[in-house]
Amino acid sequence: MPPTPTFRLQEEAWRLRAACRGRDVNLWFAAWRGQEEEGGAPHLLQGRLICIECPVWRDCAEYALRSHTKDGIWGGMNERQRRDWRRAGKPNTMPAMERRKRSAS
Numbered sequence: 001m002p003p004t005p006t007f008r009l010q011e012e013a014w015r016l017r018a019a020c021r022g023r024d025v026n027l028w029f030a031a032w033r034g035q036e037e038e039g040g041a042p043h044l045l046q047g048r049l050i051c052i053e054c055p056v057w058r059d060c061a062e063y064a065l066r067s068h069t070k071d072g073i074w075g076g077m078n079e080r081q082r083r084d085w086r087r088a089g090k091p092n093t094m095p096a097m098e099r100r101k102r103s104a105s
């Protein structure tokens with residue numbers, strides 16, 4: 001049975017708390033495949049920095065994995081990083097957070 005609209009709304013309620021809400025969606029999508037790799041484009045770095053502060057980054061990453069979304073930065077991660085994150089047991093930090101902590105110390 002397909003989910004009812006109410007169920008779907010609850011399932012994706014995290015979107016209401018997203019730090020990217022109302023911002024230019026292009027900050028999370030590359031102009032071409034492969035540009036999403038680390039350091040690929042300044043605008044994507046800007047998007048990732050917003051993701052680091054996002055309270056729902058885990059929900060966002062989970063959604064992308066669940067929906068087999070390949071394009072875009074979700075949960076602060078590109079597709080490869082999301083797969084690595086899942087393989088690592090979905091730790092409480094995204095790769096970009098780890099790098100930020102290392103560079104601050």
Ligand code: SF4
Pocket residue numbers: 018019020021028050051052054055056057058060061073074075076
């Ligand atoms: S993690 Fe990034 S892309 Fe996902 S909802 Fe938060 S700000 Fe938006």
